[in-house]
Amino acid sequence: MSSPRSVWLTRQLTSFAVALLIGVTVFGTSARVDSAVVVAPTTPTPVATKPPAVHQGPFALIIVVDAARYDELDPARMPNLAKLAAQGATYVNAYVGQLPSLTEASHATIGTGVLPKRHLILGDTWRVPGSEQMSPNLLDGNLDRTGYISKLIQQSGSPSLASILHQRWPGSIVVSVSGHKVYAADAMGAGGADFVAFGVNDSRGHFVPGATPGHAPAHGIMLSRQLDLPSYPRTPGLEDQWTTTLAEKFLFKYHPRLMMINLPEVDTIGHLAGTDVTVMQPLLSGVDKQIGRLIAAYGRAGMLPQTDFVITSDHGMTPAVHTIDTGVVQKVIRRAGGQGLYVGHGDYCQVWLKNPEAVPRVAAALSQAKIANVAAVYMRNAGGKYALVSAPSRLAAPSVERAYSDLLGTLNQGESPDIVLVYDENTITMTPTFIKIGRKGDHGGATWGAQHIPLFIAGPGIKPRYTSSYPARLVDIAPTVETLLGARPQRQDGIPLADAMVAPPAAAMSAQLKRGPQLAVDVRAMEYEAALRPNLH
Ligand SMILES: [Zn+2]
Numbered sequence: 001m002s003s004p005r006s007v008w009l010t011r012q013l014t015s016f017a018v019a020l021l022i023g024v025t026v027f028g029t030s031a032r033v034d035s036a037v038v039v040a041p042t043t044p045t046p047v048a049t050k051p052p053a054v055h056q057g058p059f060a061l062i063i064v065v066d067a068a069r070y071d072e073l074d075p076a077r078m079p080n081l082a083k084l085a086a087q088g089a090t091y092v093n094a095y096v097g098q099l100p101s102l103t104e105a106s107h108a109t110i111g112t113g114v115l116p117k118r119h120l121i122l123g124d125t126w127r128v129p130g131s132e133q134m135s136p137n138l139l140d141g142n143l144d145r146t147g148y149i150s151k152l153i154q155q156s157g158s159p160s161l162a163s164i165l166h167q168r169w170p171g172s173i174v175v176s177v178s179g180h181k182v183y184a185a186d187a188m189g190a191g192g193a194d195f196v197a198f199g200v201n202d203s204r205g206h207f208v209p210g211a212t213p214g215h216a217p218a219h220g221i222m223l224s225r226q227l228d229l230p231s232y233p234r235t236p237g238l239e240d241q242w243t244t245t246l247a248e249k250f251l252f253k254y255h256p257r258l259m260m261i262n263l264p265e266v267d268t269i270g271h272l273a274g275t276d277v278t279v280m281q282p283l284l285s286g287v288d289k290q291i292g293r294l295i296a297a298y299g300r301a302g303m304l305p306q307t308d309f310v311i312t313s314d315h316g317m318t319p320a321v322h323t324i325d326t327g328v329v330q331k332v333i334r335r336a337g338g339q340g341l342y343v344g345h346g347d348y349c350q351v352w353l354k355n356p357e358a359v360p361r362v363a364a365a366l367s368q369a370k371i372a373n374v375a376a377v378y379m380r381n382a383g384g385k386y387a388l389v390s391a392p393s394r395l396a397a398p399s400v401e402r403a404y405s406d407l408l409g410t411l412n413q414g415e416s417p418d419i420v421l422v423y424d425e426n427t428i429t430m431t432p433t434f435i436k437i438g439r440k441g442d443h444g445g446a447t448w449g450a451q452h453i454p455l456f457i458a459g460p461g462i463k464p465r466y467t468s469s470y471p472a473r474l475v476d477i478a479p480t481v482e483t484l485l486g487a488r489p490q491r492q493d494g495i496p497l498a499d500a501m502v503a504p505p506a507a508a509m510s511a512q513l514k515r516g517p518q519l520a521v522d523v524r525a526m527e528y529e530a531a532l533r534p535n536l537h
Contacts, residue, residue, distance in 0.1 A: 088463070088464060110477050316450045318441060
């Protein structure tokens with residue numbers, strides 16, 4: 001890529017050239033119609049030649065490296081990422097900024113620009129309002145392939161990045177893809193994407209492209225031999241590579257206005273390896289290769305100078321330096337008279353009770369039990385807000401309580417957990433299954449290891465070599481991409497990351513200045529809490 005300024009100039013000039021082309025075509029067409037009706041021309045009208053394919057930007061590409069920790073997407077070890085980062089903005093304090101810090105909830109936020117309390121993807125499962133039942137688990141592949149998650153998002157009335165771009169650029173294409181993570185692709189499409197594709201095992205056991213109903217691409221992509229693997233790709237790096245190939249097919253076939261890609265493997269393997277660099281580093285080098293392939297593909301497609309790139313993750317990964325036995329939590333719940341409906345896992349613990357009247361008693365018991373590495377116990381009180389039940393002195397500073405409350409406020413709904421245990425840094429829940437398979441990492445909660453994420457934005461609309469300390473959140477990605485692509489954010493919880501933009505709208509600048517200070521206090525508090533309990537060898 002050339003310098004952003006010259007890229008910007010190219011973009012302006014290209015727009016001008018296309019405007020001219022369109023003008024000429026329109027003029028030419030009407031002239032031919034007139035001449036056909038009125039009188040035959042004395043000189044032959046030149047045959048309208050189809051103009052060379054001009055893929056008119058602006059475009060955007062969002063790459064979500066599932067579960068990549070802030071320290072894992074390291075430009076010093078990732079040359080392709082480094083090149084991109086040098087031409088754009090790096091957010092060093094970016095964080096998930098919501099609970100849960102979980103794939104489907106985070107991708108729904110990326111795809112909508114609203115928080116879980118609005119898009120209502122509140123976790124893998126949640127209480128069906130007014131019942132003693134949990135909702136179907138969103139990790140169920142058969143359910144997800146029906147487009148279940150995007151339907152839920154649409155029912156919530158949330159806006160979507162895809163439909164806002166469709167309004168601004170009628171007829172343009174938005175694509176959302178993953179490897180096996182249907183729930184990432186469907187959530188990120190949020191019901192507005194034209195195409196939602198991913199990998200599935202077919203009746204022969206082959207790993208091939210699948211799509212949600214009504215969102216399948218051309219047969220050429222679905223039946224591509226290059227995308228037909230003899231089985232689920234278990235060789236590390238192969239699934240991310242397959243996903244990138246799928247994305248390339250979409251790129252050349254449709255030249256999408258926006259493409260959103262979930263690369264799933266850092267999560268799948270991170271759960272088993274934690275932060276073990278000997279396992280994770282080769283995988284991250286593979287991710288860098290895929291980033292390089294995509295940059296090259298956008299170049300070949302003639303779209304690179306007009307494309308803004310966003311590279312981020314949906315959440316981090318907390319290593320199992322400390323573990324909490326789910327059985328211990330369940331025992332405390334039972335002894336206090338609680339009937340557990342669902343007790344979750346992650347670097348936090350969500351509790352739903354069948355007997356809500358027991359919530360205050362159970363929350364108090366969980367607090368008094370002083371379970372090692374439980375930093376805080378919160379419960380949803382009668383007013384529908386999460387309140388700290390455990391001793392504030394257990395936290396490093398009063399500002400930590402506010403930071404956790406702000407995070408809990410992003411998922412607060414009638415369906416949300418009755419009680420939430422916030423863990424110390426580097427602590428995860430162990431269930432009997434996790435003990436058996438030797439789980440070494442998890443996420444979902446409020447530890448800084450799960451919350452702190454990488455965020456790089458680069459392209460014609462973005463300042464080069466810019467480092468931002470602004471505490472960007474996942475919810476800001478959609479409004480940022482909308483703004484970069486000339487659309488206006490609509491009723492969204494996030495704000496455009498104006499500080500990185502070459503030509504930010506004034507309203508976006510002032511929104512960011514207003515929003516920043518409290519988020520910065522929250523981020524510092526979480527970092528402080530994590531630093532006091534480093535526990536990483
Ligand atoms: Zn995960």
